[in-house]
Amino acid sequence: MIKVYRGELLHFLADPAKVALQESYQHIEDGLLIIKDGLVEQVGEASELLPLLDDGIEVIHYENGLMMPGFIDTHVHYPQTEMIASYGEQLLEWLQNYTFPFERQFSDLEHGKKIAEFFLTQLLDAGTTTALVFGTVHKESVEAFFTIAQQKKLRMICGKVLMDQNCPDYLSDTAQTGYEDSKALIEKWHKTDRLQYAITPRFAPTCSTEQLNKAGQLLAENPSVYLHTHISENTNEIAWVSELFPDSKGYLDVYDQSNLLGRRSVFAHGVHLHDHECKRLGETESSIAFCPSSNLFLGSGLFNLKQAQKYDVNVGYGTDIGAGTTFSMLSTLNEGYKTQQLRAEKLSPFQSFYLATLGGARALDLEGTIGNFTKGAEADFIFLDYHATPLMDRRMHHCKDLSEKLFTLSMLGDERHVKATHIMGERVQTAIAVTT
Structure with missing residues (x-):
């Protein structure tokens, strides 16, 4: 036709x-x-x-x-849709006070479907046609999301959160159950129609070394899936990672030791990366999701785009709903420009629209597809x-x-x-x- x-x-x-x-x-x-x-x-x-x-x-x-x-969103949390614009915290407090209680609801498949329907409609209204999406620790959250995305014939990537420490009991899995649940979801949904799966450890502080290693095992067993997590968003978070993983050479090294870097690995934020970490991301063809709205809202800092470009790191834009305050990629470009102004750097409109389209596709290893x-x-x-x-x-x-x-x-x-x-x-x- x-x-x-x-x-x-x-x-x-x-x-x-x-x-x-x-x-x-x-x-x-x-x-x-x-x-x-x-x-x-x-x-x-x-x-x-x-x-x-x-x-x-x-x-x-x-x-x-x-x-x-269509715009490509390389980092967003669909379960956080209804908690957008929650007042007054930085990252770690915000997770405890707002995020975790909201995510508890996603053990209910029908609730997940209802939120997925609204979330995907919001994305489409904003011109976003593909996104890399966090679910929750519940298998049902991913089942719900993929069910609605499949009905809408969308190219979407999603995964079940892995989280076995430093989190509420009601959101905790184990290294083994996280592995088994993720494996079952991969077998059912990955490459079904336009859907793809992302192995999704929330971030290093909520994952034991055993769980990160199981995530690395999953990635090795399923090389066409994605790895989606957070890195170096907040200075207190980075200090916490150093305490939890004293044998690591830094935040990125925690993931690297578990073999989580690669062409389909996407690390959200990267606001406070060291040069040697950016160099390693470039060497492994890993990607960063640049989330200016969220970084400003939570007071996390200003992403160093020039640093990422220097080391040839793939970069795409992320809205990071619900710490991000807009589904609109156009509004996200607005915030991105201002973060670079505050760094005394210029972000051209051509570069902005590239990052929101082909740059996002490259970050997701989908150039030629979208x-x-x-x-x-x-x-x-x-x-x-x-x-x-x-x-x-x-x-x-x-x-x-x-x-x-x-x-x-x-x-x-x-x-x-x-x-x-x-x-x-x-x-x-x-x-x-x-x-x-």
Whole structure:
């Protein structure tokens, strides 16, 4: 089945930090996106491709906005949806006072389904089409999430939390039960339709060495799954890790000793990494999820993007709901820019949108599958409206080039500016009337 969309089009071909800017993206003022059976067939100038279409093929025309690949969220907690905007704590206190009590509810499969439905709808409304997602310690939380994601035909990655120490009894598993539950979930869900599994130790303080080693065993036995955890988010957390693991050379080394680094390993935050840790992440092709909204909200610190780039570490954006305060990737780009300003560094709008699309795909080892409009990629894409609000409309009239348009979208944009989201070429929102 052929579907065709026309409009201004942007996608990235490479990292703007590594190649000449003009070589890093393709921008077409009047472009055509041709989709066959849910996959990208071709992109190009409308004037060149329209005459080649068979008679009778409908062309859906998006005007006064920008078509681009769907956003990719490389770190988010779906069970924390209802506790977003909980007041006044830093990381460790926030976990005890808010997170753990909320996560207790996810032993109930039906509760998990209800929250997963709302969570995924929020993501799609915000233009996010793929996410790497934390469940809870309960198998049911992952069953619920994957059930709803499968119904929506989404490419999603999720995993059961592993946590056997320094946590409430009602959220504790053991090294062996965590291994067994994760193995069963991998066998049932990994690579089922568009779903993939992530082995998910919460973070080093809540995992014994035995449990981290069992996670490493799972990863060795299932090399196509992901490893998803936290690292170096908060200075008190880092000090705690040093006390709990005195034989380690640092926070990252705790994971490294259990063989948890690799091409599909994603470490959230990394706000306070040492150079030697970034070097090791780069060597192992591991990834960092940059979560500016959460880092600011919890007072954790300012991520050093330049450091990660220096050591060739894969980086994608994460909203980190519920410490993050928005599902909107556009709003997250806003926060990301400001964190780098506070570091006296510049974050260009091209780099921001790269990190939210192709950069996220690379961080998740999914380049060629999602993240841009290369031939054969899954056609998950969005349409951003330049005139969704009076302020955006007025500011856009003064934009002289694409860079200004992108920066304006990232500073003033939010869910209101995502006027259509498409999954495998099919629109899943009805917020905009289209012309043909």
